[in-house]
Amino acid sequence: MNVLLLGANGQLGSDIVRLWDDPDVALAGATRADADVTDVAAVARLVREVRPDVVINTTAFHNLPVCEQDPETCFRVNVLGCWNVARASADAGAAIVQLSTDYVFDGTKGSAYVEDDARSAVNVYGAAKIATEDVVRIANPGALVVRVSGLYGLAGSAGKGGNFVETMLRLAREGNPIRVVGDQVTAPTNTAEIAEALLPLIREGVRGVVHLAASEGCSWHDFAAEIFRLADVAPPLEAVTTEEFGGPVKRPMYSVLRSTRGAELGHWRDGLARYMREKHGISR
Template sequence: MRILLLGANGQLASDILRLWRDQPGIDLLPATRAGADVTDLAAVRALVERTRPGVVINTTAFHNLPLCEQDPATAMTVNVVGGWNVATAAREAGAAVVQFSTDYVFDGEKRTPYLESDARRAVNIYGAAKIATEDAVRIANPDHLIVRVSGLYGLAGSAGKGGNFVETMLRLAREGQPIRVIADQVTAPTNTAHIAEALLPHLRDGLRGTVHLAADGETSWYDFARAIFELRGLSPDCQPTTAAEFGGPVRRPAYSVLGSERVPRLPHWRLGLERYLREKHGPLS
């Protein structure tokens, strides 16, 4: 299977590269923005025509939530137009497209895990952009797989967010600062390595449509932070706060846990965290 991977220097794509590179029958072609800007249809077409993949995976996104609120035009261009361009170029070349989406397409009013068939309703610009991206991809290329994920963290970190939540918590703990973490937003933080490992068999099996790949279980960001400190043997001054008290320019869904009616959920979020910490920082405390 010849696979073109867009956004190859990102957090999720880095784990796809790391874990798929030596898999039998997989010819993985990484491409960064320097190779083709997804907002440039001609450039994407040229890259796809040159590489002739059977599958194009689009991991690119404009996902810094405060910047999305400040600059919705860029959020829509990179996510929606970029997704349309990738799906279109793939269709024209006879290739399938895999587009990543987010738990933020849901409004958080539900209190049981969201399934693939649940109605979408975003509460922020990023979520609205990803709803539109999903629809654009479905229209542009019938041979598609849309993969919704949640709370990503991986070894490479997120360039657009300056790392990831785990590393931010560890840095604050080292600095000895009082830490306040939101306790009334519940999700399932997911190790990108587990997503990469689960996705490949689904691609080999020809899975299409929309699917949720997220960690099992659920937790608040505060309890996730406490687990990080516990596993690293740290005892910082970490206290819970609410989204209202914490403030900020972006509304987030209060509950965005993803379940699935199509595939098994990934390993439990705590197992994902333990794996990440071992791989990134060595033996657990």
């Protein structure tokens, strides 16, 4: 099986490249330098050259404050770009795997979201990803949409300047008081866990929508506290409300994902412990 991976240098893409080891899967990684997803001709040319059976699209414009300020760019990359990829895949007879997000939900359910729950975004990025899911499935009806949550990985996120774990460790080194929201609950997920769970879904030809996220949820404050516990540091850490923290972007207050169709990933604490071992050589 030939697989074309778009966004091969991102957090998730890098872990797919690093961890997939299947002699029956030939993986071709591509970055924006190979084809910008907003360039329909470049995308079509790349797909024709690689001749994949499956295209995995991990590309996204996900700097949330910038998305609020510049919705045109947000929609051009996330919606039009993914439409281009889905159409090129369909024209080549290839299946598509499109990554999506817990931000397609508004956070008012109060319990974990499953694949068939109604979508309703509270910010521009979430609205764009709802549209992304829809246009991809229109362009390529055999699509697999994989929703993920709170990603962090060894490669970091170029669009966000790293990831939450590394940001917390940097703030701890600086020695200043750290304020983290304690009333937003999500499921922070190590991209290595997603990469490993994604391969069997692709081999089995799963279609539709699947959630891949750490089991159980936590607040960002609880996640930060566990980062510091594993790193054996004790910076001044304060839990604040979303209202107290402020910021330009509204976010869902409870966006934990649960799957009725995909693999059950490990607990978020286990994913974090793995990250700390692999990134920093810390085992506790």
